[in-house]
Amino acid sequence: MNFDYNEEQQLLADSVRRFLSKDYEFEKRRKLVASAEGWSPQVYAQLAEMGVTGIPFSTDHGGFGGGAVDLMGVMEAFGDALIVEPYLTTVLAGRLVARAGNDAQKKAILPGVVEGKVRLAFAHTEKGARYNTARVQAKAVRSASGWELSGEKCVVLGAPMAQTLVVSTRTDKGVSLFLVPRDAGGVSLKAYRTVDEMRAADIVLKSVKVGTDALLGGDGAAVPLIEEATDFATALVCSEAVGAMKFACDTTLEYLKTRKQFGVPIGTFQALQHRIVDMYISYEQAKSMACLAASKADTASDASERGRSVSAAKIKIADACRHISQEAIQLHGGMGMSEELKVSHTFRRLTMIAQQFGDADHHLARFAALG
Amino acid sequence: MDLNYSKDELAFRDEVRGWLGANLPQDLRDKIANYDELGREDLMRWHKILAKKGWVAPAWPKEWGGTGWNVVQRYIFEEECGYAGTPPLIPFGLSMCGPVLLRFGTDAQKQRFLPRIYNGDDFWCQGYSEPGSGSDLASLKTKAVRDGDHYVVNGQKIWTTLGHVADWIFCLVRTDSSMAKKQEGISFLLIDMKTPGITVRPLILMDGGHEVNEVFFDDVKVPAENLVYEEGKGWTVAKYLLGHERMNTGRIGASKRELAKLKEFAAQQPGDDGRPLSEDVRFRDRISRVEVELMALEITNLRFLDQMRRSGQPPGADVSMLKIRGTEIQQSLTELMMQAVGPLAQPFEAANGDADFDAFTAGLAPRYCNFRKASIYAGSNEIQRNIISKMTLGL
Numbered sequence: 001m002n003f004d005y006n007e008e009q010q011l012l013a014d015s016v017r018r019f020l021s022k023d024y025e026f027e028k029r030r031k032l033v034a035s036a037e038g039w040s041p042q043v044y045a046q047l048a049e050m051g052v053t054g055i056p057f058s059t060d061h062g063g064f065g066g067g068a069v070d071l072m073g074v075m076e077a078f079g080d081a082l083i084v085e086p087y088l089t090t091v092l093a094g095r096l097v098a099r100a101g102n103d104a105q106k107k108a109i110l111p112g113v114v115e116g117k118v119r120l121a122f123a124h125t126e127k128g129a130r131y132n133t134a135r136v137q138a139k140a141v142r143s144a145s146g147w148e149l150s151g152e153k154c155v156v157l158g159a160p161m162a163q164t165l166v167v168s169t170r171t172d173k174g175v176s177l178f179l180v181p182r183d184a185g186g187v188s189l190k191a192y193r194t195v196d197e198m199r200a201a202d203i204v205l206k207s208v209k210v211g212t213d214a215l216l217g218g219d220g221a222a223v224p225l226i227e228e229a230t231d232f233a234t235a236l237v238c239s240e241a242v243g244a245m246k247f248a249c250d251t252t253l254e255y256l257k258t259r260k261q262f263g264v265p266i267g268t269f270q271a272l273q274h275r276i277v278d279m280y281i282s283y284e285q286a287k288s289m290a291c292l293a294a295s296k297a298d299t300a301s302d303a304s305e306r307g308r309s310v311s312a313a314k315i316k317i318a319d320a321c322r323h324i325s326q327e328a329i330q331l332h333g334g335m336g337m338s339e340e341l342k343v344s345h346t347f348r349r350l351t352m353i354a355q356q357f358g359d360a361d362h363h364l365a366r367f368a369a370l371g
Numbered sequence: 372m373d374l375n376y377s378k379d380e381l382a383f384r385d386e387v388r389g390w391l392g393a394n395l396p397q398d399l400r401d402k403i404a405n406y407d408e409l410g411r412e413d414l415m416r417w418h419k420i421l422a423k424k425g426w427v428a429p430a431w432p433k434e435w436g437g438t439g440w441n442v443v444q445r446y447i448f449e450e451e452c453g454y455a456g457t458p459p460l461i462p463f464g465l466s467m468c469g470p471v472l473l474r475f476g477t478d479a480q481k482q483r484f485l486p487r488i489y490n491g492d493d494f495w496c497q498g499y500s501e502p503g504s505g506s507d508l509a510s511l512k513t514k515a516v517r518d519g520d521h522y523v524v525n526g527q528k529i530w531t532t533l534g535h536v537a538d539w540i541f542c543l544v545r546t547d548s549s550m551a552k553k554q555e556g557i558s559f560l561l562i563d564m565k566t567p568g569i570t571v572r573p574l575i576l577m578d579g580g581h582e583v584n585e586v587f588f589d590d591v592k593v594p595a596e597n598l599v600y601e602e603g604k605g606w607t608v609a610k611y612l613l614g615h616e617r618m619n620t621g622r623i624g625a626s627k628r629e630l631a632k633l634k635e636f637a638a639q640q641p642g643d644d645g646r647p648l649s650e651d652v653r654f655r656d657r658i659s660r661v662e663v664e665l666m667a668l669e670i671t672n673l674r675f676l677d678q679m680r681r682s683g684q685p686p687g688a689d690v691s692m693l694k695i696r697g698t699e700i701q702q703s704l705t706e707l708m709m710q711a712v713g714p715l716a717q718p719f720e721a722a723n724g725d726a727d728f729d730a731f732t733a734g735l736a737p738r739y740c741n742f743r744k745a746s747i748y749a750g751s752n753e754i755q756r757n758i759i760s761k762m763t764l765g766l
Contacts, residue, residue, distance in 0.1 A: 344577035
């Protein structure tokens with residue numbers, strides 16, 4: 001048994017953390033999210049330079065062939081710094097390409113992803129689907145020259161910065177994936193800022209014509225692939241949450257030690273001491289479950305064991321996100337409500353992570369069903 | 372034991388309900404239902420409608436426009452307003468400065484300020500909290516030095532709700548720093564927001580909204596006639612007010628309306644299986660939990676009200692209980708509305724001002740964020756527990 005990161009994992013996490021603490025400190029981030037683009041290509045390029053974009057992809061495409069555990073420390077650093085760059089969404093869509101794509105498709109896309117030059121988005125969520133990964137209504141029908149795609153996708157994170165979309169559709173055989181250039185004819189985006197200050201878009205596909213080579217994986221065979229890739233991304237977001245929670249706990253602890261009322265630091269009040277102790281208990285349990293999710297996301301050969309582990313982790317993470325973020329604000333008092341303090345932005349990110357890839361109820365139902 | 376309203380009380384409730392139904396303008400009703408931001412004009416428009424009817428300050432003495440209602444009638448009125456979804460009556464003038472002047476003001480102060488508060492001519496805000504004085508309010512440092520026929524005020528207030536649209540601010544200021552007890556040497560001053568030397572700086576909250584401010588005082592000259600009660604006795608005034616601030620924090624009526632809306636909303640949202648979310652057993656149970664909490668709070672509130680009516684005593688520390696549970700319920704309701712839309716809770720703000728951007732759905736997560744303030748403001752829920760522990764339990 002060994003819960004430590006190995007030397008390489010630790011080195012990478014440390015260097016990412018060092019870089020972000022300098023180039024992504026809170027004031028810089030504020031300017032970034034308020035800018036027209038809403039993200040930093042330079043930061044993304046720098047992360048690619050450090051190898052972060054290559055970790056989860058095969059050496060065949062210039063990557064490192066790493067897994068979720070190799071990314072835990074990096075994701076924690078991302079959660080701490082609240083990065084808004086389209087990394088997770090690129091990894092998620094990239095995993096679909098890596099798992100489902102043929103050689104030509106992988107060659108066309110993955111080296112660019114590894115180099116940080118190509119960004120991807122997974123256009124999957126639909127208005128009526130809630131968190132059900134199998135409920136897809138967008139359609140793909142065969143045409144003379146390939147396929148024609150129609151339908152609507154919503155909250156596609158990272159879509160405004162992506163060059164290529166992985167789109168889930170329903171063919172007469174079932175749910176199927178397609179590679180679609182974001183600027184393809186018939187693809188229109190409505191971009192917006194999200195609550196956690198990322199960029200996303202609702203996408204309308206209107207008779208989008210793609211070739212036969214755009215089909216990613218088998219026709220009608222996408223649901224297990226989507227589940228696997230979503231589990232992988234969920235494991236990563238669990239670690240991101242752990243980083244954000246750690247910041248929320250630490251900054252609240254610091255506040256309890258320095259904020260004085262009634263002539264003493266408010267951390268001398270036992271009522272508040274117990275509250276922050278509970279926050280740290282939540283954090284430790286969340287961290288443990290993030291370890292479990294990352295360990296099982298790659299190695300579990302059994303899809304049901306993988307799903308149960310990831311869902312169990314997401315339940316604990318969602319609960320901890322809610323508990324820690326709410327208490328962090330409460331213990332800061334009025335100051336916690338101000339957008340001038342980073343902790344209120346951490347609150348927003350944790351609130352969204354609690355629901356990302358399914359809320360606690362969704363994963364509870366899935367966990368029980370996978371029994 | 373009989374938990375029901377009397378015949379007369381029911382008749383009163385029906386009268387209020389009928390009048391609100393006929394007199395609450397549709398556009399204001401819609402704004403509340405859509406969670407739109409209410410501006411000073413919206414707030415004062417409703418204030419003036421109630422003033423015209425004679426219902427804007429029920430608790431005031433009759434000669435100043437009060438209705439003569441007993442505590443149960445006042446409760447019914449407030450909860451019916453909440454249930455109907457009226458704009459809130461901003462408490463700073465009607466429920467705070469007004470009662471203070473009625474209790475401590477000179478005749479001249481009453482004549483000058485009360486009719487204008489009643490009629491909605493002046494918009495008031497509250498200058499209590501300071502950066503270093505939140506829960507420990509009595510440690511406040513904003514200074515007022517007497518200089519002939521006026522005071523010179525220097526210092527800073529924070530979390531001043533609606534200070535950016537207010538005409539007047541009532542402030543706790545320190546007029547004597549030499550006292551051994553920090554509660555002594557504080558005075559209650561009324562300050563015209565147009566006085567030179569006052570700067571209002573917006574404090575944007577985490578939902579992006581502007582409702583609170585910092586207010587800076589730089590050699591602000593305040594006529595000595597604007598001192599309320601005696602110099603150095605401001606804490607007595609403040610303590611009197613704190614009870615008033617907490618009178619209506621259960622907000623049962625408003626939460627009932629939000630609960631009904633949540634149920635209706637959940638019936639329109641898809642669950643994971645494609646059926647309405649309201650049929651999802653987990654989500655339905657969450658709604659039921661809040662509903663039971665709300666029932667318990669309402670009956671507790673009525674029980675306290677009944678005790679108050681019989682004893683004729685003002686509400687004690689029990690009100691703190693209503694504040695704690697009431698705000699928890701409000702927060703649960705905003706959280707469930709956000710959770711009800713699942714992934715659609717993420718959008719926040721259209722990049723290019725798209726006309727068909729679903730602002731209502733996009734507003735649900737910010738609203739959840741915003742309501743975190745409810746357990747912090749008006750005496751944080753921790754301070755409310757301290758009050759119960761000290762006053763009720765004698766610890």
